[in-house]
Amino acid sequence: MRLRSMLYIPGNSPAMIQQAPVFGADSILLDLEDAVALSEKDSARDLVCAFLKGLDFGTVVVTVRLNGSDTPFFDGDLRAVIPCRPAAVRLPKCSSPQDVLACDALMAELERESGLDVGTVKLHAMIETARGLSNAQAIADCCPRVTALTLGGQDLTADMGVRKTREGKELFTARTLVALAARAAGIDAFDTVWTDVNDNEGLLEETKAVVGLGFSGKAAIHPGQIEWIHKAFVPEAKEIVRARRIVEAAQAAEAEGRGVVSVDGRMVDAPVVKRALHTLEMARLAEEVL
Numbered sequence: 001m002r003l004r005s006m007l008y009i010p011g012n013s014p015a016m017i018q019q020a021p022v023f024g025a026d027s028i029l030l031d032l033e034d035a036v037a038l039s040e041k042d043s044a045r046d047l048v049c050a051f052l053k054g055l056d057f058g059t060v061v062v063t064v065r066l067n068g069s070d071t072p073f074f075d076g077d078l079r080a081v082i083p084c085r086p087a088a089v090r091l092p093k094c095s096s097p098q099d100v101l102a103c104d105a106l107m108a109e110l111e112r113e114s115g116l117d118v119g120t121v122k123l124h125a126m127i128e129t130a131r132g133l134s135n136a137q138a139i140a141d142c143c144p145r146v147t148a149l150t151l152g153g154q155d156l157t158a159d160m161g162v163r164k165t166r167e168g169k170e171l172f173t174a175r176t177l178v179a180l181a182a183r184a185a186g187i188d189a190f191d192t193v194w195t196d197v198n199d200n201e202g203l204l205e206e207t208k209a210v211v212g213l214g215f216s217g218k219a220a221i222h223p224g225q226i227e228w229i230h231k232a233f234v235p236e237a238k239e240i241v242r243a244r245r246i247v248e249a250a251q252a253a254e255a256e257g258r259g260v261v262s263v264d265g266r267m268v269d270a271p272v273v274k275r276a277l278h279t280l281e282m283a284r285l286a287e288e289v290l
Ligand SMILES: CC(C)(COP(=O)(O)OP(=O)(O)OC[C@H]1O[C@@H](n2cnc3c(N)ncnc32)[C@H](O)[C@@H]1OP(=O)(O)O)[C@@H](O)C(=O)NCCC(=O)NCCSC(=O)C[C@@](O)(CC(=O)O)C(=O)O
Pocket: 007, 008, 009, 010, 016, 017, 019, 031, 034, 035, 128, 150, 151, 152, 153, 154, 155, 156, 191, 192, 193, 197, 219, 220, 221, 222, 223
């Protein structure tokens, strides 16, 4: 399933979690990490587990963001969460494949204890440190349980000691590396949050830009951001028309035994057809959900 939007919901807010199925997000991230104060860590974990067991989330894919493996909460988070069988866990501040492999080993042990097949719960590795970014490909490749890399722009800019700007030039290289590593590993790439909940035009512009870099989805912090993220994935009408013509022309050419054809004076070969099919898939997805 394509996950374009992922809404973070603080794990200590029953009122917000309760509403999760109706926001229209493809996926939600029940957060045990930075949205939860230290004094609330235990109660948030209990609450998240209670909702995982008791609430019908419908078609919304549910992921839990754990506390980092260097915190005293990590072990307890995993032990509580894995038996509740979320679709995935998000591991913050992955700096090396070893961080991921240690998490994977404990997850496997807990899955066995819970009677689940090993690998049932997927792992999203968060790239949000300079060290993690420099190891992004090794992290993406280290374990089949890793089905996504996710960029944490707030933490990464803090770790780099740089200002985070609206234009986001400081994250361009990181975004390119994360998208590249994820695509090379055949997994998803999810972009970081847009923090200004009153600037949805800015969110739309940024989401279009990251889609153009190869990201498959983006995190949100407010329900009002979801429709703007989805909009960024909808191809423009003229792109859809051209994609249809490309596919039709390629099919006709194939029937005549030709691999290359011209549409409006421009060459159409296999990769052009592949991109056109992707455009049509995104258009179909938009129609399904609108
Ligand atoms: C920003 C704000 C405080 C604004 O609150 P406000 O109260 O002013 O909002 P209002 O507009 O008044 O809300 C209207 C109605 O919507 C409800 N509502 C609002 N938000 C909702 C929501 N998220 N889920 C469900 N419901 C929601 C609300 O309860 C109300 O419901 P009701 O009373 O019934 O009308 C609030 O949204 C919020 O807490 N967001 C989540 C913040 C969070 O999780 N941060 C951590 C994740 S990022 C991170 O860690 C960075 C990263 O690690 C990783 C990365 O980038 O991926 C990195 O390093 O980069």
